[in-house]
Amino acid sequence: MRIIVDAMGGDNAPLEIIKGSIEAKAEYGIDITLVGDEAVVKKCALDNGLDISDMQLVHASEVIATDEDADAVLKKKPDSSLAVSMRLLSEGEGDALVSAGNSGAICVGGTLIVKRIKGVKRPGFAPILPHFEGGCFMLLDAGANIDSRPEMLLQYAVMASAYMEKVMKIDKPRIGLANVGTEEHKGGELQHKTFELLKNSGLNFIGNVEGRDLPSGVCDVFVCDGFTGNLVLKTYEGVAKSMLKKVKELFSKNAKNKLAAAMIMKDLKAMAKQFDYNEYGGAPIMGTAKPVFKAHGSAKAKTFKNAIRLTKEYVEADVITEISKALSKK
Amino acid sequence: MRIIVDAMGGDNAPLEIIKGSIEAKAEYGIDITLVGDEAVVKKCALDNGLDISDMQLVHASEVIATDEDADAVLKKKPDSSLAVSMRLLSEGEGDALVSAGNSGAICVGGTLIVKRIKGVKRPGFAPILPHFEGGCFMLLDAGANIDSRPEMLLQYAVMASAYMEKVMKIDKPRIGLANVGTEEHKGGELQHKTFELLKNSGLNFIGNVEGRDLPSGVCDVFVCDGFTGNLVLKTYEGVAKSMLKKVKELFSKNAKNKLAAAMIMKDLKAMAKQFDYNEYGGAPIMGTAKPVFKAHGSAKAKTFKNAIRLTKEYVEADVITEISKALSKK
Numbered sequence: 001m002r003i004i005v006d007a008m009g010g011d012n013a014p015l016e017i018i019k020g021s022i023e024a025k026a027e028y029g030i031d032i033t034l035v036g037d038e039a040v041v042k043k044c045a046l047d048n049g050l051d052i053s054d055m056q057l058v059h060a061s062e063v064i065a066t067d068e069d070a071d072a073v074l075k076k077k078p079d080s081s082l083a084v085s086m087r088l089l090s091e092g093e094g095d096a097l098v099s100a101g102n103s104g105a106i107c108v109g110g111t112l113i114v115k116r117i118k119g120v121k122r123p124g125f126a127p128i129l130p131h132f133e134g135g136c137f138m139l140l141d142a143g144a145n146i147d148s149r150p151e152m153l154l155q156y157a158v159m160a161s162a163y164m165e166k167v168m169k170i171d172k173p174r175i176g177l178a179n180v181g182t183e184e185h186k187g188g189e190l191q192h193k194t195f196e197l198l199k200n201s202g203l204n205f206i207g208n209v210e211g212r213d214l215p216s217g218v219c220d221v222f223v224c225d226g227f228t229g230n231l232v233l234k235t236y237e238g239v240a241k242s243m244l245k246k247v248k249e250l251f252s253k254n255a256k257n258k259l260a261a262a263m264i265m266k267d268l269k270a271m272a273k274q275f276d277y278n279e280y281g282g283a284p285i286m287g288t289a290k291p292v293f294k295a296h297g298s299a300k301a302k303t304f305k306n307a308i309r310l311t312k313e314y315v316e317a318d319v320i321t322e323i324s325k326a327l328s329k330k
Numbered sequence: 331m332r333i334i335v336d337a338m339g340g341d342n343a344p345l346e347i348i349k350g351s352i353e354a355k356a357e358y359g360i361d362i363t364l365v366g367d368e369a370v371v372k373k374c375a376l377d378n379g380l381d382i383s384d385m386q387l388v389h390a391s392e393v394i395a396t397d398e399d400a401d402a403v404l405k406k407k408p409d410s411s412l413a414v415s416m417r418l419l420s421e422g423e424g425d426a427l428v429s430a431g432n433s434g435a436i437c438v439g440g441t442l443i444v445k446r447i448k449g450v451k452r453p454g455f456a457p458i459l460p461h462f463e464g465g466c467f468m469l470l471d472a473g474a475n476i477d478s479r480p481e482m483l484l485q486y487a488v489m490a491s492a493y494m495e496k497v498m499k500i501d502k503p504r505i506g507l508a509n510v511g512t513e514e515h516k517g518g519e520l521q522h523k524t525f526e527l528l529k530n531s532g533l534n535f536i537g538n539v540e541g542r543d544l545p546s547g548v549c550d551v552f553v554c555d556g557f558t559g560n561l562v563l564k565t566y567e568g569v570a571k572s573m574l575k576k577v578k579e580l581f582s583k584n585a586k587n588k589l590a591a592a593m594i595m596k597d598l599k600a601m602a603k604q605f606d607y608n609e610y611g612g613a614p615i616m617g618t619a620k621p622v623f624k625a626h627g628s629a630k631a632k633t634f635k636n637a638i639r640l641t642k643e644y645v646e647a648d649v650i651t652e653i654s655k656a657l658s659k660k
Binding site (some may be wrong): 005178235243250 | 340379399462473484508510513515517518530540541542543544545546554556558560561562563564565566567568569570571572573574575576577580581583586587589590591593594597599604605658
């Protein structure tokens, strides 16, 4: 199996990306193609004593920044590491692609360059988030598509269910529909129509789910229009992060508090780790014809290695074929 | 000033509502009308040694539960404590209304019985939330209206700005528009049109705000369509609550952890208090012709007293006239 890695994407590229790739290659026995500015990548490896001689290196002269406009940037920068990675994948030069770069551009490129699975209306951005009972759930769409139709939400559910079952090994993933209340009549037309479709989908649909129930892990998949999903994702992560920061501040406030912190350090670290979304590695793009995986923008080597592992499992579980089959039945 | 209190609304009615009303009356020198089942209210007061002889008591034979369908329930239960309270307010028998009952029914009753301020398209549900830097912000609409138009979002901003300035004493409240990114072009048609309206509104519009920035208090008002607002509100509260619960569990895990907790108890309590949305008392309904205030459903006496104080300030600051003036200028 060959995984294509966008060596220039993310806050810590290329160093942490290269490191994570080397570790993943050693641990998982896969082939890696690094895509990025050849001189920069080689110098970075050399300066840090990293051996990349057993990886393929494909040159790409441009880099897409995280804040560049996703809709236009791939056309504007056809020789960017991301665009080149996408083309390599689409041309069969690898089995999957991982990037820690611009999420929007990854979604757009996934749709336009890698192309969609036959029958998929719109690929969705599908981050996997930790909940507070020791597991995780998939939220989609988290912003790939601002406007959503009921058929798109149904497809998100079908695709996410396949992923959570095959890759995350969750039996009959519980599908929840984002809504303002749990009763069937809640929400607007989009929710009413989607509710009907999900009820008759053969999926393990558990009904409407409210924002307040996400932390307790009531569902394995939270289906949502992309606008709301993006707001929910960032609120979820933002509140958890801010709260951990406050707890840390409290514990370093003075000598007494530091002593108290030392006493429970092990438990504190375990708690912080449970909330750490980096543990889950990132977000698959659901609906592209070949596996595309978005690693966290802030990913360091360990998180990026983890993202490569999930991508490998995305390939091995043959989720794409599962999705094709499931969609052709609808 | 006379404040009408729905004595039967909320998880802890009527006892905590009566207690909070007695405390508020003593502390703020206001007149109170309690609305509820006369026999139940009187017995509750008697059983608990509470003197309600100096408050007006208006009988209402029915009670609306929290989970009843908001759209139909006021017609179905015309003699409910909430419906009677709303009619009293609309007939001039009081200056404002506070209820800890069914949020949806309060919004519907506010619109249909209390009626709207002239020019207001749709009243909004506007909870005030603590952020993590020691202040608070207003989020609206949090679910009164599932579908929103740009003109409605503009009105929400105008009304919230008046409230935050007059009642919460924030100079030139910073208005943020809920969006999936901070750049002006982000979002869909609703966001683009609202952005234009807000830019030219004369309000202190600071642009688009993402979910992740809410905890750090980047804005005083977070303007949102009701569907997304409801999901964001409940995600925000849900994550904060779950996390506090986890911290508490950690500290009571064993003797060593309990000792550590005892060492920093004062700081821990201060932190929990900062995150406690009960401190802010609840949510005004913005756009009704007279002040209507929703106290938290779980409100106990202290929180309910606080809600009455905020309602009194809502009346005294004459926010309704401010809103009328501001809207007539548009």
